[in-house]
Amino acid sequence: MTNVDIPRDKPARPGSSRATISDVARLAGVSLKTASRVLTNSPNVKDSTRTKVLDAATALRFRPNAIARDLRNGGVATTIGFVIGDLTNPFYALVAAGISQTASDRGLTLVMAASDDDPQRERPTVTSMLERRVQALLLVPIAEDHAYLEGERQLGTPIIAVDRPLSHAASDVVVFDNRTGARDGTRALIDAGHRRIAFVGSSESLYTHGERARGYRDALGGAGIPIDESIVRTDAPSVETAAQSTLQLLDSSEPPTAIFAGNNRAAIGVHRAIAARGTSTALVGFDDFDFAEALGISVVAHSPVDMGRVAANLAFRRLDEMTGPLENIVLSTSVTLRRSHLLAP
Amino acid sequence: MTNVDIPRDKPARPGSSRATISDVARLAGVSLKTASRVLTNSPNVKDSTRTKVLDAATALRFRPNAIARDLRNGGVATTIGFVIGDLTNPFYALVAAGISQTASDRGLTLVMAASDDDPQRERPTVTSMLERRVQALLLVPIAEDHAYLEGERQLGTPIIAVDRPLSHAASDVVVFDNRTGARDGTRALIDAGHRRIAFVGSSESLYTHGERARGYRDALGGAGIPIDESIVRTDAPSVETAAQSTLQLLDSSEPPTAIFAGNNRAAIGVHRAIAARGTSTALVGFDDFDFAEALGISVVAHSPVDMGRVAANLAFRRLDEMTGPLENIVLSTSVTLRRSHLLAP
DNA sequence: ATGAAAGCGCTAACAC
DNA sequence: GTGTTAGCGCTTTCAT
Numbered sequence: 001m002t003n004v005d006i007p008r009d010k011p012a013r014p015g016s017s018r019a020t021i022s023d024v025a026r027l028a029g030v031s032l033k034t035a036s037r038v039l040t041n042s043p044n045v046k047d048s049t050r051t052k053v054l055d056a057a058t059a060l061r062f063r064p065n066a067i068a069r070d071l072r073n074g075g076v077a078t079t080i081g082f083v084i085g086d087l088t089n090p091f092y093a094l095v096a097a098g099i100s101q102t103a104s105d106r107g108l109t110l111v112m113a114a115s116d117d118d119p120q121r122e123r124p125t126v127t128s129m130l131e132r133r134v135q136a137l138l139l140v141p142i143a144e145d146h147a148y149l150e151g152e153r154q155l156g157t158p159i160i161a162v163d164r165p166l167s168h169a170a171s172d173v174v175v176f177d178n179r180t181g182a183r184d185g186t187r188a189l190i191d192a193g194h195r196r197i198a199f200v201g202s203s204e205s206l207y208t209h210g211e212r213a214r215g216y217r218d219a220l221g222g223a224g225i226p227i228d229e230s231i232v233r234t235d236a237p238s239v240e241t242a243a244q245s246t247l248q249l250l251d252s253s254e255p256p257t258a259i260f261a262g263n264n265r266a267a268i269g270v271h272r273a274i275a276a277r278g279t280s281t282a283l284v285g286f287d288d289f290d291f292a293e294a295l296g297i298s299v300v301a302h303s304p305v306d307m308g309r310v311a312a313n314l315a316f317r318r319l320d321e322m323t324g325p326l327e328n329i330v331l332s333t334s335v336t337l338r339r340s341h342l343l344a345p
Numbered sequence: 346m347t348n349v350d351i352p353r354d355k356p357a358r359p360g361s362s363r364a365t366i367s368d369v370a371r372l373a374g375v376s377l378k379t380a381s382r383v384l385t386n387s388p389n390v391k392d393s394t395r396t397k398v399l400d401a402a403t404a405l406r407f408r409p410n411a412i413a414r415d416l417r418n419g420g421v422a423t424t425i426g427f428v429i430g431d432l433t434n435p436f437y438a439l440v441a442a443g444i445s446q447t448a449s450d451r452g453l454t455l456v457m458a459a460s461d462d463d464p465q466r467e468r469p470t471v472t473s474m475l476e477r478r479v480q481a482l483l484l485v486p487i488a489e490d491h492a493y494l495e496g497e498r499q500l501g502t503p504i505i506a507v508d509r510p511l512s513h514a515a516s517d518v519v520v521f522d523n524r525t526g527a528r529d530g531t532r533a534l535i536d537a538g539h540r541r542i543a544f545v546g547s548s549e550s551l552y553t554h555g556e557r558a559r560g561y562r563d564a565l566g567g568a569g570i571p572i573d574e575s576i577v578r579t580d581a582p583s584v585e586t587a588a589q590s591t592l593q594l595l596d597s598s599e600p601p602t603a604i605f606a607g608n609n610r611a612a613i614g615v616h617r618a619i620a621a622r623g624t625s626t627a628l629v630g631f632d633d634f635d636f637a638e639a640l641g642i643s644v645v646a647h648s649p650v651d652m653g654r655v656a657a658n659l660a661f662r663r664l665d666e667m668t669g670p671l672e673n674i675v676l677s678t679s680v681t682l683r684r685s686h687l688l689a690p
Numbered sequence: 691a692t693g694a695a696a697g698c699g700c701t702a703a704c705a706c
Numbered sequence: 707g708t709g710t711t712a713g714c715g716c717t718t719t720c721a722t
Contacts, residue, residue: 018420018500020715031693036717044691061496066476067416068715071698075363075410079456079477087445088650093438100432100459109473110457111424114445128454131411151406155363268639291636294613305433365699376709381701389707413699416714 019060028056080108081134083125085117085142091304098308119143136315141166158318162311164207174311174329176302178208181333182215185284185300186260190223193345194258198231198249201262209262242269250277257345258282264289282343298341302333364405373401425453426479428470430462430487436649443653464488481660486511503663507656509552519656519674521647523553526678527560530629530645531605535568538690539603543576543594546607554607587614595622602690603627627688641684
């Protein structure tokens with residue numbers, strides 16, 4: 001093993017010219033370690049030395065390089081990852097807000113990536129986060145098979161499924177009580193005297209909508225109302241399709257007197273269709289947003305921001321002690337009554 | 346200079362047990378560099394070697410450490426930063442969506458942090474991003490003085506102000522044409538026959554609302570309508586305050602027949618107040634969202650997602666060549682007419 | 691109270 | 707086609 005003396009001149013790179021800690025040390029006339037001590041607020045530094053270093057740092061506009069620090073400190077970033085389908089959906093944006101708040105309380109920064117609702121893109125997106133060494137990974141699952149995630153958890157990265165569970169894989173989960181919420185919302189329509197109540201939402205193969213359709217059925221069954229599958233429309237993932245399905249419902253020979261809408265987009269579509277036809281069809285939606293309040297629509301309400309907070313806190317608990325059984329947190333919902341469910345049957 | 350032989354045993358750390366590239370190399374029976382070559386898809390590797398390395402990587406569930414890679418590659422992260430006031434506001438969430446899309450096209454991940462609309466928290470938040478060595482920093486400025494940012498730009502980090510310019514500092518900027526938009530929106534009310542038109546919005550000291558109030562005045566002046574300052578309400582930053590101010594307007598001895606609302610929150614508040622009083626006051630808002638469409642409110646529309654995309658692309662242009670004068674991109678708006686501006690004067 | 695040197699995981703010269 | 711070695715910027719034993 002040979003040992004070669006190498007000239008230590010560090011030619012200032014012309015491109016990215018940020019000062020390093022050794023630049024600071026040199027200017028302050030102290031050793032690298034002393035500069036480091038000052039900048040990390042370690043004790044055992046003479047006050048005069050401290051001042052010298054701090055001045056030098058300011059003069060050079062020194063910003064510690066978090067990449068280097070994180071690498072040194074175990075190669076783990078001081079970040080938390082959130083993989084989302086579509087940031088354009090206000091629901092997910094609110095979840096992100098909750099995560100962001102909680103993360104910053106813990107000194108972590110939020111790293112976000114969208115899979116654009118493409119199941120194929122989820123895995124590469126997740127992988128990229130893992131390579132960034134986020135401390136924990138929260139995701140709104142969308143891929144068909146999440147078996148690939150199990151290993152990652154065993155490798156030490158907490159993985160939290162948000163809004164729905166993983167498919168074909170276990171993990172910590174935070175979801176709303178969709179079924180109970182939908183049951184209670186539907187019941188509000190029943191209590192207002194409605195008997196012919198339609199459901200408009202997405203495919204039941206989507207976890208949330210499956211649960212909500214189940215809750216809708218629970219309510220009807222509980223009231224002894226037979227379920228007419230012809231007015232259970234699970235073909236309405238968007239505003240437009242919801243409006244379309246609703247128009248068909250309203251134009252049928254035996255139109256419903258009330259409609260339960262599976263999510264915010266469905267509620268908008270349903271409302272638009274009802275307005276277009278001018279019928280006095282009652283409506284209860286799932287998800288509470290500005291427009292629901294503005295329009296006086298009764299809804300099953302919940303707090304997406306809280307969901308984000310709870311998910312982030314669960315991740316932090318895992319970080320603090322990796323042990324214990326997987327958690328499955330179910331957040332409750334509440335029915336917010338306005339006017340729309342009261343329209344005469 | 347002494348040279349000491351150090352035992353190279355790498356005791357498996359019990360906590361975070363992720364394989365490194367040298368673990369992969371060892372298992373594959375090749376040198377570190379060869380493993381690196383394979384994993385970075387460099388040429389000049391025998392196929393059989395490649396396979397061996399790849400197999401070892403899979404077996405060990407190897408994930409390259411982006412922190413180490415980024416440090417090696419100049420100490421700059423493959424991320425772009427976005428500092429936002431409040432992720433809860435759908436407007437900013439949409440801007441973030443645009444940035445996220447554009448960033449991922451370039452292989453960058455979005456790092457986000459919210460200052461919670463606290464001017465004091467902007468700087469620490471920005472500093473944290475800078476320490477993370479984001480390639481570029483986009484921010485919705487909120488602090489009172491951004492002089493501190495000038496130096497950063499000179500240090501090589503492109504800084505783009507989004508939605509409003511910096512105070513006391515120059516930078517690249519992307520904004521909407523608030524003034525023209527507000528003028529055109531107000532003009533729609535004038536064209537519908539209104540002469541007594543109120544303004545409800547935030548303080549004019551906020552850039553966007555200042556511009557919008559100016560546009561409102563432009564329209565009135567252009568039509569020869571004298572401006573009655575008593576119906577220019579710039580004290581309505583929230584839904585509640587907007588509703589409050591509108592109620593006062595409607596209850597006055599000489600109520601306006603039409604109102605121009607300075608943003609989405611103001612429009613909701615105004616609409617709510619009008620509904621509460623049951624008057625047929627006309628309304629045009631700024632910002633187009635679900636609720637405006639659902640309620641048939643005419644608005645000055647724009648695309649927050651595009652704003653995000655344009656801002657991110659501007660940042661990338663700066664990254665590719667740092668030179669050239671600062672840009673000030675003004676995105677145009679359009680008036681979307683629905684029903685609410687037509688209510689009889 | 692301060693300093694010298696090793697090393698986090700990776701890639702890029704520069705051999706061979 | 708493959709290996710050796712230095713070093714990105716930082717923190718941390720271990721000396722002094």
